[in-house]
Amino acid sequence: MGGDHGPGVTVPAALAALRRHASIKLILVGQRDALVPELQKQRAGESERLSIHHASQLVGMDEPPAQALRTKKDSSMRVAINLVKTGGAQACVSAGNTGALMATARFVLKTLPGIDRPAIIATLPTIQGHVHVLDLGANVDCTAEQLLQFAIMGSILVSSIEDNPSPRVGLLNIGEEDIKGNETVKGAAELLRNSKVNYCGYVEGDAIYTGDMDVVICDGFVGNVALKTSEGLAKMITHFMRQEFRRNILTKVAGLVSLPVLKSFHRRVDPRRYNGASLAGLNGVVIKSHGGADTLAFRYAIEEALNEVTKHFPEQINEKLESMLVKEGVT
Amino acid sequence: MGGDHGPGVTVPAALAALRRHASIKLILVGQRDALVPELQKQRAGESERLSIHHASQLVGMDEPPAQALRTKKDSSMRVAINLVKTGGAQACVSAGNTGALMATARFVLKTLPGIDRPAIIATLPTIQGHVHVLDLGANVDCTAEQLLQFAIMGSILVSSIEDNPSPRVGLLNIGEEDIKGNETVKGAAELLRNSKVNYCGYVEGDAIYTGDMDVVICDGFVGNVALKTSEGLAKMITHFMRQEFRRNILTKVAGLVSLPVLKSFHRRVDPRRYNGASLAGLNGVVIKSHGGADTLAFRYAIEEALNEVTKHFPEQINEKLESMLVKEGVT
Numbered sequence: 001m002g003g004d005h006g007p008g009v010t011v012p013a014a015l016a017a018l019r020r021h022a023s024i025k026l027i028l029v030g031q032r033d034a035l036v037p038e039l040q041k042q043r044a045g046e047s048e049r050l051s052i053h054h055a056s057q058l059v060g061m062d063e064p065p066a067q068a069l070r071t072k073k074d075s076s077m078r079v080a081i082n083l084v085k086t087g088g089a090q091a092c093v094s095a096g097n098t099g100a101l102m103a104t105a106r107f108v109l110k111t112l113p114g115i116d117r118p119a120i121i122a123t124l125p126t127i128q129g130h131v132h133v134l135d136l137g138a139n140v141d142c143t144a145e146q147l148l149q150f151a152i153m154g155s156i157l158v159s160s161i162e163d164n165p166s167p168r169v170g171l172l173n174i175g176e177e178d179i180k181g182n183e184t185v186k187g188a189a190e191l192l193r194n195s196k197v198n199y200c201g202y203v204e205g206d207a208i209y210t211g212d213m214d215v216v217i218c219d220g221f222v223g224n225v226a227l228k229t230s231e232g233l234a235k236m237i238t239h240f241m242r243q244e245f246r247r248n249i250l251t252k253v254a255g256l257v258s259l260p261v262l263k264s265f266h267r268r269v270d271p272r273r274y275n276g277a278s279l280a281g282l283n284g285v286v287i288k289s290h291g292g293a294d295t296l297a298f299r300y301a302i303e304e305a306l307n308e309v310t311k312h313f314p315e316q317i318n319e320k321l322e323s324m325l326v327k328e329g330v331t
Numbered sequence: 332m333g334g335d336h337g338p339g340v341t342v343p344a345a346l347a348a349l350r351r352h353a354s355i356k357l358i359l360v361g362q363r364d365a366l367v368p369e370l371q372k373q374r375a376g377e378s379e380r381l382s383i384h385h386a387s388q389l390v391g392m393d394e395p396p397a398q399a400l401r402t403k404k405d406s407s408m409r410v411a412i413n414l415v416k417t418g419g420a421q422a423c424v425s426a427g428n429t430g431a432l433m434a435t436a437r438f439v440l441k442t443l444p445g446i447d448r449p450a451i452i453a454t455l456p457t458i459q460g461h462v463h464v465l466d467l468g469a470n471v472d473c474t475a476e477q478l479l480q481f482a483i484m485g486s487i488l489v490s491s492i493e494d495n496p497s498p499r500v501g502l503l504n505i506g507e508e509d510i511k512g513n514e515t516v517k518g519a520a521e522l523l524r525n526s527k528v529n530y531c532g533y534v535e536g537d538a539i540y541t542g543d544m545d546v547v548i549c550d551g552f553v554g555n556v557a558l559k560t561s562e563g564l565a566k567m568i569t570h571f572m573r574q575e576f577r578r579n580i581l582t583k584v585a586g587l588v589s590l591p592v593l594k595s596f597h598r599r600v601d602p603r604r605y606n607g608a609s610l611a612g613l614n615g616v617v618i619k620s621h622g623g624a625d626t627l628a629f630r631y632a633i634e635e636a637l638n639e640v641t642k643h644f645p646e647q648i649n650e651k652l653e654s655m656l657v658k659e660g661v662t
Contacts, residue, residue, distance in 0.1 A: 062508065064510060125567070126567065127566075127567050127570055127571075137505050140505065140512060140513045141513050172556060174468050174471065174551065174552055174555040174556065174559075177393065177395075179395060181471060181552075182471045182472050182552060204555075204556075204559045205555070205556040205557070205558065205559030205560030205561075205562070205563055206559045206560065206562045206563030206566065207563065208560055208563055208564075209560075209563035209564050209566065209567040210563060210566075210567075218556070220505065221505055221512075221513060221553065222552065222553055222556050224505040224535075224536070225503060225505065225535075225536040225549070225553050225556065225557050226536070226556050226557065226560045227536065228505075228535045228536030228537045229536030229537065229539055229540075229557040229560055229561055230536075230560055230561070230564050231536070231537045232536060232537030232538065232539055232540035232541060233539075233540050233561050233564055233565065234564065234568075235458075235537065235540065235541075236456070236457065236458050236540040236541075236600075237565075237568060237600065239458055240458075240596055240599050240600060241596055244592045244593075244595050244596045244599075245589075245592055247592070247595075250591075251591070251592045253588070254585075254588045254589040254591070254592050255589070255592070257584070257585045257588045257589065258576075258585040258586070258588065258589045260581075260582070260585070261575045261576055261578070261582045261585050261586070262575075264575050264578075265571055265572055265575045268571050268575075269567075269568065269571060
């Protein structure tokens with residue numbers, strides 16, 4: 001139900017995902033009165049692969065998480081997560097209020113043993129492919145131990161989903177030298193060096209996009225600022241580019257001639273293709289879609305859930321966490 | 332002497348600045364043996380407006396600040412800052428080691444009364460013009476009081492240099508709602524609301540580039556990550572754009588046709604035009620140029636120094652800080 005656009009986006013995205021993936025079944029959780037007309041609009045209906053699970057309440061996009069948790073026991077978000085808990089679903093995908101989704105998922109599903117708090121993992125494009133960055137905003141203050149847990153979860157995500165046996169992990173800092181950074185980062189570096197993570201040292205912000213790392217670790221405050229700053233810069237660049245191509249008749253012609261190039265460029269950095277952040281560290285798969293996601297973007301979020309379920313991401317964390325905390329021979 | 336390129340960049344940049352600004356005099360501080368040949372190469376020499384002040388040592392780009400401070404008493408950096416201290420110069424511009432520059436400047440010039448630690452202010456382009464962001468990396472951990480001091484210094488920079496009587500100040504956070512953020516940010520918000528700063532509330536990372544703020548405040552860790560992340564993203568976008576325009580003969584033609592548009596676009600976001608970060612809060616003007624600056628970029632850094640000297644930036648902080656800390660009627 002959630003997100004800025006509601007069923008107008010989530011329903012067609014669900015139908016698109018069903019068409020592309022013959023193995024999946026989807027449950028639309030939310031107000032039946034809103035979902036049925038949207039299905040009809042798409043000339044679709046309930047079927048063996050697509051069911052509606054009614055939930056009477058909605059969590060507002062700006063509603064405080066604690067309030068949502070206390071007063072919205074029949075919200076689409078809560079009911080969907082309950083389904084994951086009871087085995088009625090294998091994953092929950094939501095474009096709703098991030099804080100409420102995180103709080104509800106933690107409350108209902110609980111974190112996996114050894115994980116203090118879940119983290120939000122996002123995928124971003126790089127010059128060489130893509131990178132996974134966490135935490136993107138679930139934890140404003142982190143301990144060194146939590147940063148280590150993030151590194152392990154990020155490594156397991158990449159190794160299980162991308163068949164990369166030794167993902168390179170960088171720790172976000174304000175310089176690459178050992179003396180740089182705050183105490184938490186220095187403590188995390190120490191823990192990472194002694195862990196089984198393929199730790200490659202400190203990286204600066206620009207390393208997110210070079211593709212030299214498979215996983216970049218940071219606290220949720222820093223990660224969120226890095227992500228939002230990137231969004232802002234990308235918007236500004238697009239804005240300037242449009243302005244320049246629309247300046248006069250000659251530049252408009254240049255724009256027309258360059259249209260295929262510009263389109264192919266935009267496809268490469270299209271944030272919709274990277275939609276679907278993982279709430280990692282929970283006892284179940286929960287995927288957060290961007291609130292403003294369109295149909296294509298929301299379909300990508302559903303596919304991220306499919307990936308994590310198929311590759312048993314939470315189970316992999318549960319199985320491997322303990323053994324990755326400390327290298328053999330380190331006491 | 333400093334930076335990645337040394338006198339090969341700083342000398343021609345100095346000559347360019349002298350040509351453009353009839354009122355200024357420049358002192359090249361560094362190894363005479365390196366500076367004289369570079370001047371000759373540029374068909375220039377010492378004059379009434381351009382002198383060489385010999386300094387025998389160099390601070391390495393990766394040298395620990397404490398070591399530079401202790402062992403490099405005749406480095407170009409130290410000697411240049413000493414000149415500011417003794418009145419032999421009104422400003423110091425350096426492309427050298429940031430940490431060493433900051434440590435040396437603090438040690439020699441001292442901070443202004445009421446300023447706990449200096450901050451690095453950078454100027455960045457926005458959709459509507461430009462924005463000043465601080466701190467960009469001088470302070471990895473900040474108190475709420477320091478963030479307030481940053482806000483005041485940023486406001487004074489904008490009001491004195493840009494004749495903007497009431498600069499809009501945003502506090503970088505991971506959401507715009509009051510409940511978001513860590514304790515330091517919440518404490519700073521409280522102080523800012525009670526100050527004479529034109530405080531406009533929390534902003535997220537994307538607000539750096541919208542142009543809705545004149546000043547954005549954050550701790551040095553977050554600011555440095557935001558800046559470096561932006562650099563990385565900009566490089567990736569440029570790389571992809573080049574690749575797409577070079578893909579085949581048709582796209583190359585499109586690139587040729589679009590060349591004036593692309594050039595004019597690049598001019599708008601050219602980071603060289605924004606080179607020259609201010610080390611604010613010191614008893615004197617010290618400007619940090621990007622280490623990789625070219626001649627054009629370094630000239631911009633010299634011009635930033637000229638601006639700050641002309642508009643008496645440190646004196647303005649000294650004069651106004653106290654009165655801006657608390658609003659009338661607040662106790």
